[in-house]
Amino acid sequence: MSEAWAQISDILAKTTGPGTYKVWIKPLEAEQSPGGLTVLAPNSFVASWVKDRLADDIADAAAQVLGSRPSIEIKVRRREKRVKTTVIEQPLLQTASVQAPTPAFAMAGAPSAPNSAPQYSAPAREHEGPVSAQRIITQNIPEAFTELAQRGQQAQQRRARLASPAQQPQHVAPQHMQQMGLPNLTPAAPKTFDYHNWRFCFDDFVVGPCNRLAFAAASGMCNNQLMTNQLFLNSAPGLGKTHLLQAIGAQIATTSNRSNVRVGYATAEEFTRQLILAIRAKEVERFKAQYRENLDVLLLEDVHFLQGRQVAQDEMLATLIALENRGCKIVMSSSFLPRELKDIDGHLTSRLNAGFLATIDTPDFDTRRRIVTSKASLHQVVLPGEVSEYLADNLRDDVRQIESCIKNLVLKARLLGENITMDLAADILQNYTTSNNVSHFSLQKIVRFICESFDLTYEQLSSKTRKRSVVMARNTAFFLARRYTDLGLKQIGSQFNRRHSTVLKGITNVEREISLQTPLGRQLDTVVERIKTF
Template identity: 30%
Template sequence: MNIGEKVLSKLKEEIPEIEYNRYIKQLSFDEKKSSSDNAIYYAPNTLIANYIKTKFSEKISHLFEVYSSNKVNVVITLKSKADVSVKAAKNVVDKEKIKHSLLNPSHTFDNFVVGGSNQFAYAAAKSVSEKPGDIYNPLFIYGGVGIGKTHLMQAVGNVLQNQGKNVIYTSVEQFLNDFLRHLRNGNMDRFKDKYRNCDVLLIDDIQFLSNKDSLQEEFFHTFEALKNDKKQIIITSDKHPKQIGGLEERLKSRFEWGLIADIQPPELETKINIIKKKCEINRIKLNNDVINYIATIIENNAREIEGILSKLHAYAKLMNIDINIEFAKNVLKEQQRENRANITIDLIMDIVAKELNVKPSEIKSKSRSRNIVYARRIAIYLCRDLTTNSMPQLAQYFGMKDHTAISHTMKKINELIKNDEDFRTKIEELNNKIKSTS
């Protein structure tokens, strides 16, 4: 696999599968015509070429730099126009000195949407960008996939790099590859100089240091050197240091020297604001109904939003129609089906029972107690809305006569949602909590 194919393979992990299959998979890399300055890809038609150029060229360029250490100009063109495109790209490269950095320039504080789920981590990162190496060193940010850890870390890096500081961003995987390459070539001094003489070290996915004894040893000494020189260290992980298995205790203790900040999955309001921000950045016009709908169907991973918006925008452009709620639901029905497949009735019952202080067995009982009926209605509605179970299946689960009983209950619930604001709010809260847990 050549570097161009490797980059697209990595991009596949970062974007929705449907986007990859529809657009990126159709690219072919020209290894012969590509150079250290230009990466040449061919698309089957102008529409796909322009779409990929607009949406993904910056990401592809970033991944080239990660894997080759070269900042390249990504050319997406048709085969017949390749020579013209390369010549135009070369003129750009000649005129502008490209800044070498593995930082994504779009990861800034201005582009980061702050909410209750990430407010503390945002404030900590902002403080570090103002006083690097002085407070919160190291800054350790942890949380699930796609909820903003890397964005915040690189936002700090972009601020400090613009101030002229030597910023290194790397993942543990790249740190390991770099370590092994220098070890094989017998020039470990160069490796040490690179990482121990920077002003800021940003390292992603530290959990992958687990059970890598030699790499942990090297990272420990790198950490010590930077900390002693009051150089800033920012680390991300999917879990708290104490929960990372296969990690030396001395490393765990050092990760706790500074500040540990967690990021939780975004709540509904934050999701809505993220969608609005993405629409603003990508110049996509959506009304509030569509924005609210998208916010309810995405799960923990806010990274899904960009893929959803790209999909809607592409469909609307190809079909030459405006995006309304009916159009959005039709285009995104597969996305909703996949999300619903991950949610079970038992999961819903456990969350509803816990939140409403009743037992799952009581919800399934024949009790007509007011609080039990309230919980049962909510559980039935959420099971119907969030799972793939049919009405007969739900009737059997809840011990009802047949599907008509479920249908009658759903009508009653829809009336309550329409007329009872408190009931509607509780439904929305539980809906969001279930999606965040699944």
């Protein structure tokens, strides 16, 4: 059947066009069924789209290959079963006197607890799927059994000692603490780092007119010159918000006059997920203490994720108030200003506006050229002047894109054993969105691209329908318009008969799917990348 489907795919590539084929036909597989053909899609979104628009085309193409027109059934492809992994669990029961559970995060630069109690070892067993942080994946099976036997002997010796009444502990652990080998359902705390683990610092941040204010504000948070304990950073994706947040964490962790300064780092999505886990595990009070009482500095990214999540907003508001009352430092970032956020509690919006607001703009040519030079130096490479200027002139809107381009340029030159030249740079640059591409991305062109990619009309795109395929197409149009035009949210929404709060929500949903690399996210990422060649 694989050969027949390959022939059917070739026919569909010619009849549907290269864009539709690459996005919708290529990810499909097929298997023959009695009297028909079963087409397997990677996810339900693709399956629904293909069933509505391409089922007849597939049947016609199959008729040319199979000799008769088969019935077409479109299903979602089953995922492969996960391979079993032998694991050794580290149990939850402690043999010494019962102590309060240790927080899931450690203080930056703080030493580990000196008198941690010994633990029983649970037997090895088979598990499927992801393994928790309390389990050790066994790579060498013979060594695992040897270690397991040794631990078994030690456990027997401990049980023999405990059998003596004189040595029995006076306090017995509660029943729920005596469960051995159970998964740890305690929600994770905000990530806290020793200063060696921060990825960015102020020294490698390239300062220019576009980001000088944000850089000064971030530096001021570390040396107490900002005259406020709260900072809100705003910029389009890829312009340095994460770099500055991590630089603040690294600077405070290394220069604070406190040896045990506690710096918490999380995204708003992680905050929300941890809160949900805490509610399910009935550990809400512990979660509150982790954020409100056990932190000196909170670094929170992507605040716009809280839109429409009322419970998370209430908890975040209470957390900000508690940290402010304790005199803690708070740094937040978002792709949108607080006034642009919708479905946000008014009190929380007021809190977000309470500190210093700093916006990072698109870098100018000189700043981009210095960024290119700086990023190349990280790979121990000095780019020719004409190559640096060429890249700086064509990559204007996203520093992450500059980083990726330089990494690929250096890697290709080393793999081929060639010098970095203008021809090599031009070849690499074809894979990226350049200024020449962006200058032609009007909203009208984006709408035409979306209509062609999703096989819709403009009337359908701007209609009131809530059909999933149309909503995702509309959200993708919002995302591209925000990225490649200078239009505001209200102007974008007016083109589709939508309020700007709907535009904002749609952009956030697309960003989330792409960043998480879900099946739908990968599909949308493919569509977004295709606009470069449209």
